[in-house]
Amino acid sequence: AMRQHSFLSLGPDGFHRIAYTDWGDARNPRAVLCVHGLSRNSRDFDRLAAALELDRRVVCMDVVGRGDSDWLEDKSGYSFSTYLGDAAALIARVTTPPPGGLLESLQARLRGQRPAATLDWVGTSMGGLIGMLLAAKPGSPIRRLVLNDVGPFVPWNALIRLKGHIGSETRFADFAGVEDWVRQACSSFGALDEDFWRHLAEHAAVREADGGYRLRYDPDISRGLPVHRDPELPIGPEFLRGIDLWSAWEAVRCPVLVLRGEESEVLPSETVAEMQRRKPDLKVVEFPGVGHAPALAAADQIAVIREFLDAADEQP
Numbered sequence: 001a002m003r004q005h006s007f008l009s010l011g012p013d014g015f016h017r018i019a020y021t022d023w024g025d026a027r028n029p030r031a032v033l034c035v036h037g038l039s040r041n042s043r044d045f046d047r048l049a050a051a052l053e054l055d056r057r058v059v060c061m062d063v064v065g066r067g068d069s070d071w072l073e074d075k076s077g078y079s080f081s082t083y084l085g086d087a088a089a090l091i092a093r094v095t096t097p098p099p100g101g102l103l104e105s106l107q108a109r110l111r112g113q114r115p116a117a118t119l120d121w122v123g124t125s126m127g128g129l130i131g132m133l134l135a136a137k138p139g140s141p142i143r144r145l146v147l148n149d150v151g152p153f154v155p156w157n158a159l160i161r162l163k164g165h166i167g168s169e170t171r172f173a174d175f176a177g178v179e180d181w182v183r184q185a186c187s188s189f190g191a192l193d194e195d196f197w198r199h200l201a202e203h204a205a206v207r208e209a210d211g212g213y214r215l216r217y218d219p220d221i222s223r224g225l226p227v228h229r230d231p232e233l234p235i236g237p238e239f240l241r242g243i244d245l246w247s248a249w250e251a252v253r254c255p256v257l258v259l260r261g262e263e264s265e266v267l268p269s270e271t272v273a274e275m276q277r278r279k280p281d282l283k284v285v286e287f288p289g290v291g292h293a294p295a296l297a298a299a300d301q302i303a304v305i306r307e308f309l310d311a312a313d314e315q316p
Contacts, residue, residue: 019068024053035127041067149293167219188291261290
């Protein structure tokens with residue numbers, strides 16, 4: 001069953017609230033953290049979380065400025081440094097056991113349960129970059145990393161296209177307008193069933209007092225992409241090439257699974273080839289008929305993720 005929670009995190013202009021969904025047994029030491037793309041939200045992962053929650057705890061974050069999380073006053077705070085700090089605060093919550101009585105803690109210890117010392121990360125697009133930057137840090141608790149249609153290099157033309165979706169239209173007179181917008185904005189997700197299209201639309205917008213609908217993200221989130229002040233990301237002549245994180249990629253030590261939409265321009269096949277050259281044990285799965293990014297709602301996509309995560313559980 002899904003629970004919805006939130007906590008306060010500290011950003012450049014003060015505290016802001018980060019919302020997240022929490023699936024499965026909160027005491028399960030096997031945790032998976034899922035983080036969405038640029039203008040998406042945690043509810044993108046409902047199908048994946050429902051499939052994994054039987055034997056895992058699955059936590060899905062609304063990145064600041066999206067979903068149920070707060071919007072920032074200082075728009076320059078929409079940067080990877082803020083996102084990494086918020087994710088680290090959520091990791092601390094997920095890897096700390098929930099409070100219980102003395103008897104309960106003794107019983108848990110007898111059952112061999114312990115807080116999640118490590119966790120797995122599933123990140124789509126921007127959420128994958130956040131995971132990769134965290135996995136590259138010394139002492140990172142990330143045990144396995146799933147990068148959904150993103151790599152250490154994002155071409156400039158793909159960034160421009162991603163930014164182009166944001167802010168152009170954020171209010172709609174009725175729900176039908178929201179549905180049309182979602183089908184257009186998410187058309188590159190591939191063939192989705194009608195229930196999931198409806199699900200995406202229902203969580204894309206909130207109803208306002210006048211009966212209209214507003215999209216569930218701050219139109220200013222794109223200000224932080226790709227112009228930012230983060231030391232991990234380049235500013236200068238190289239910046240015009242796009243986001244370049246090869247140094248972070250080389251620092252990632254955990255096993256990585258890359259999922260790629262066969263028609264994706266955010267993750268070109270040349271980038272995947274270079275990733276494999278630098279990390280020969282990289283596992284790559286491509287999905288035909290999909291662009292940016294696989295929705296992770298179809299049974300075959302979920303099965304690939306489950307198999308990759310289960311392989312880590314089987315290791316001594």
